[in-house]
Amino acid sequence: MIRYSLKCAAGHGFESWFQGAEAFASLQGAGQLACPVCGDTKVEKELMAPSVRSARKQEAAPSLRDPASEVEAAIAALRKQIEENSEYVGVNFAAEARRIHAGEAPERSIHGEAKLDDARQLIEEGLPVAPLPFLPQRKVN
Template sequence: MIRYSLRCRNDHGFDSWFKGADAFAALQAAGQIACPVCGSTEVRKDLMAPAVRPARKAHGAGLREGDGRPDLTAPASELEEKLAALRRQIEENSEYVGMNFAAEARRMHAGEAPGRAIHGEARPDEARALIEEGLPVTPLPFLPARKVN
């Protein structure tokens, strides 16, 4: 496996793993590598620095205090910071209804439950049905807290 730093024609940078250089070339030629930000399939390899493990006592940005290991809970990019802020805003200003989201949204829409901001989980077919029924719902770009590692 090999990891490449990639850049799309709109100058968005991202990383991806490939089985090897030939696999990357084949996927790139077929237009099957897309930018996760804008969807552009015009992607090229970007300059990459070798992965060098820091010294055990080194501390710096993105490292946990005390052990020098990466802090995987900290946002790694501006996009991750914005998604984290969106998540906090939604969780602070709405009620989590879990897997009962579709049923609760229908009850609110029918006037059987008090109207309020809610968020929760729905299977793809349930979400599609809510949209087809005209309920104002939208998917969120993150998993519920209980499903995050």
């Protein structure tokens, strides 16, 4: 990935990330780059200093996977506890919660995903549900 400082014909400066120089050239040539301020598609690269890290600085750089604050660490610990002690039911959360509440499914702790209206209806029906401060982890190939 490469970050470019860009400028539109109206003089608005902004930055954007690209897969590489070829990706920028392709998008620019197709007129698919636009200024976020005015929408002008005449976008050019500005002169910028490269951002190069020495090997020593790269080793010292924190991992993006590590919590950056106490709050992030607490949320990560909460996620781990919930995932270890409940069953993920995905987008079937509202239906499964109703089945458990009605005694049609075994009682257990579950977590999953629900639309805002579905969650609101569960609360109005008296089911003990609460939103979680994180999204489920997506599995990729």
